[in-house]
Amino acid sequence: MTGSPGPVVIRIEEDPQSAERIGPALTQAGIPLGTPVVVLVGGASGMSAADAATASALFDAALVPALRTTGAGLVDGGTDVGVMALAGSARSRASLGGIHVGVIAAGTLAGVDGNDGSSGPVEIEQLP
Secondary structure (H helix, E strand, O other): OOOOOOOOOOOOOOOOOOHHHHHHHHOOOOOOOOOOEEOOOOOOOOHHHHHHHHHHHHHHHHHHHHHHHHHOEEEOOOOOOHHHHHHHHHHHHHOOOOOOOOOHHHHHHEEEEEOOOOOOOOOOOOOO
C-alpha cells in the first residue's frame, strides 16, 4: 500500500453535517474506506528521555512491523511532539510509506507561521 505522493490537507468545518463529509473527503484524498488503522492517542511531550527511548524502541519493534504486515494506516494527533513525533520518526527510519493521518483542530495551527487557524493548508513535512 502506498500513500499519496505528498501531504494532503482535508479541512472539515464543524457543523451538523461534518460526519457525513468525512468519508467522501477521505476517498477524494486517495484514502480508501475500509483500510485498517492503528489509532495512536496521547501526547507525552514532557516524557523523559529514557521513556522516549523505550517508546521509540517499541515503535521500531512492534508498531512499524504491524503497519507493514497488515497494510494498516496510522491515525494520530498530527503534531511533531511526544509519541506522535516518535511514531513518525519510526516510520521514517523504516522507510515505511502508506497512510498516515494526523488529526488536528484548526485552532492548533493558530500562531504557527502566521496562521490564524482559519486559513487553508499549512506546509507539513513529507515522508518518503
